[in-house]
Amino acid sequence: MELQRPLAVVTSGVDGDVLRVLGSTHAEFSVPRLHELIPDRSIPGIRRSVERLTTQGIVERLSIGRVAAYRLNDDHLAAPAVRELADLKSAFLERLRRHVGAWPHPPVFGALFGSAARGEMRPDSDLDIILVRPDDAEDDVWARGLADLTRAASTWTGNDARIIDFATEEITDAATEPLLRSVLADGIAFTDDADWLRRTLRKKGSR
Known part of the structure; x- marks a missing residue:
């Protein structure tokens, strides 16, 4: 869609x-x-x-x-x-929020980005999603959550979901900055602390 x-x-x-x-x-x-x-x-x-x-x-x-x-x-x-x-985009973001919010260790930040966030999707476009993993998440539990969300988001929309996940310490890595800046520019946060990424990158810049 x-x-x-x-x-x-x-x-x-x-x-x-x-x-x-x-x-x-x-x-x-x-x-x-x-x-x-x-x-x-x-x-x-x-x-x-x-x-x-x-x-x-x-x-x-x-x-x-x-x-x-x-x-x-x-x-x-x-x-x-x-x-x-007419409100399916908001409904999709709310489903994402509720889905990851039910995880044993929810992401500290999650956002939809790319063509879906910019309003430039084609019927075959991917759904680009970024998640930031909390420090206390267990590897196997987190991996199952990612796989489950990938399947669910694809089923909800008919589009392939592509999830990029980062550990919190990777957010301040110079290699991730171009992608994260693009998420800030056009991404739509769906987790409760919508400003988490902006605050974290601001702190990095002030060091």
Whole structure:
């Protein structure tokens, strides 16, 4: 799947992109504004989509002055399902958080990074995940946890999960710095202490 286009799991057409935008907010949008948010779709295509979705009742058409605007109809039977699909990225991050949080020795830091975090996934993209191992984790238990999370994340999404794990002392190793800086730049933390990596690298820089 593509986390930035979650409704593509049920439709790869423009309707899915429009419903993703409308399902992620309670605001209303004109067709030009929708085009700004979905630039790879044409204005005529978006207009046909909102008209089709309005006919189905899942989208409401409003008149704001002389401008037509559209929003999700939350009274529609399908609205909860649309909103849930539109929020799949958050749901995935929450599953990651709960999964590793249940380990005997949870990671001190975990983040999604790479194309999944940047919103640039293709259907066959890998899921890049970084975990920092706590000092008291046992080798075999930690290894089983990594294998289990790899299988689970791949099953949840259909994408291959690629987990990079570090011991805490490796975080200050010069060889790991380029990767960790990229995680800071575009990664999305899913563990409770979301600022752990930034603090640790800041301390390293102040030495």
